[in-house]
Amino acid sequence: MPEIIDWELEEPTNPKPVLTVIKKNKLILFPTDTVYGIGGLPQDETVETMMVLKGRSPDKKFPILAGTRSQIDQFAAHIPQRARILMARFWPGALTVVLPARRELSGSLCAADGTVAIRIPAHKRLREMLVKIGPLVSTSANRSGRPATGRFDDIDAKILEGVEIAIRDDTHSCKMASSVVTVESDQIRVIRQGVIPPDVLADPLRVLFVCAGNTCRSPMAEAIARREIESFGEQARVFSRGLMARSGSPASSTAAAVCSEIEIDLSNHHSAPLTAEDLAHADLILAMEHSQRMLLLALFPARRDRIFTLREYATRRPGPDVRDPIGGDLDTYRRCREEIRILVRKAMRRLLGLFQ
Numbered sequence: 001m002p003e004i005i006d007w008e009l010e011e012p013t014n015p016k017p018v019l020t021v022i023k024k025n026k027l028i029l030f031p032t033d034t035v036y037g038i039g040g041l042p043q044d045e046t047v048e049t050m051m052v053l054k055g056r057s058p059d060k061k062f063p064i065l066a067g068t069r070s071q072i073d074q075f076a077a078h079i080p081q082r083a084r085i086l087m088a089r090f091w092p093g094a095l096t097v098v099l100p101a102r103r104e105l106s107g108s109l110c111a112a113d114g115t116v117a118i119r120i121p122a123h124k125r126l127r128e129m130l131v132k133i134g135p136l137v138s139t140s141a142n143r144s145g146r147p148a149t150g151r152f153d154d155i156d157a158k159i160l161e162g163v164e165i166a167i168r169d170d171t172h173s174c175k176m177a178s179s180v181v182t183v184e185s186d187q188i189r190v191i192r193q194g195v196i197p198p199d200v201l202a203d204p205l206r207v208l209f210v211c212a213g214n215t216c217r218s219p220m221a222e223a224i225a226r227r228e229i230e231s232f233g234e235q236a237r238v239f240s241r242g243l244m245a246r247s248g249s250p251a252s253s254t255a256a257a258v259c260s261e262i263e264i265d266l267s268n269h270h271s272a273p274l275t276a277e278d279l280a281h282a283d284l285i286l287a288m289e290h291s292q293r294m295l296l297l298a299l300f301p302a303r304r305d306r307i308f309t310l311r312e313y314a315t316r317r318p319g320p321d322v323r324d325p326i327g328g329d330l331d332t333y334r335r336c337r338e339e340i341r342i343l344v345r346k347a348m349r350r351l352l353g354l355f356q
Helices: 016-023 044-054 070-074 081-090 124-133 157-161 217-228 230-235 253-260 276-281 290-299 301-306 310-315 330-352
Strands: 003-006 028-030 037-040 095-100 115-119 136-140 165-168 179-184 187-192 205-211 236-242 284-287 307-309
Touching: 003 016, 016 028, 016 124, 016 165, 037 044, 044 136, 044 157, 081 095, 081 179, 081 187, 081 205, 081 230, 081 330, 205 217, 205 276, 205 290, 205 330, 217 230, 217 236, 217 253, 217 330, 230 236, 253 330, 284 290, 284 301, 284 310, 290 301, 290 307, 301 307, 307 310, 310 330
Parallel strands: 003 165, 028 165, 095 179, 205 236, 205 284, 284 307
Antiparallel strands: 028 037, 037 136, 095 115, 179 187
16 A cells, blocks of 8 residues: 555645655655546656556546646647636636647657647645646546546545555545646637536636726726737736725826826726626736735635735735825826836736746
8 A cells, every 4th residue: 555645634745755756757646626636757657657557548648737837838839829818717727728749748648639738736735746846647546437536535446556655635626527628720629528617618818906996006907907918809808996996986197197108098997896796707816905915815715816916926926015106196106007017017927828
């Protein structure tokens, strides 16, 4: 039997035992946000071992689990625009995306049509482990033809016998496999139905900016972001709301003035208070202040993984608030505009994986 590590005990993740096993081309078993999986180094030897253990045909390839977007560059030749939208909406999460594979990628990892399947899971501790040890070639922890499971105690004994380390954590599993999709001629094709309903996949990406009154900072961020992602057309939308906003107020005259200096028009903006429906439909929520983020987290804890401050999301680290310029002069508003412009640009590039 394998060594068992119990993540349900809330102990810090120690990657060393796992890394030692992985480097020996051995398999590990681990929890995900969907079902339990097995995996190892993305190498021919590992794939062969996994196929024998599962009793699976060599023509059915295994997906790659990654911890970050940058790790995907090792496997994908390029990422179609529609695929970037899907990644922005559902990663980390239960969506596996089939992408064009790099030419030099081993035939054991890519399909006959030159594609590779990749996913970034929503299980936080698994993702942290993947960041430290690197991507894994993976598959569900079941024998071929038998159902996958989200309960450790239901894992087939033969699967357990084939791994060196088994990590237990039933708390985050949804007990359903990920949805698998590919993008063909800018259209989404579902290869395997899973957690995500097919009719949801075609929806546009929605980014929500939040401030207090929705007349200065968030309208500026909304308008700047819209220009940053205009090449995505109707596939990506941005909007803004205020935690204490009145309905129908125009953008402040000073905010409109400084935005017109960079050819951004706020004349059609009308303030709107934040609603639960706004939060439910947004794929990313970016607040201007830390206190606003904390309030949003308290009110909508289910959206925890999607709520950040603008600075935190753009720079990947905490930092000072984007301060409210209300009552300030033109220079105060210009400084605020430029701060927002820099942060929004970084945030949109991070969200859509536009790092090249």
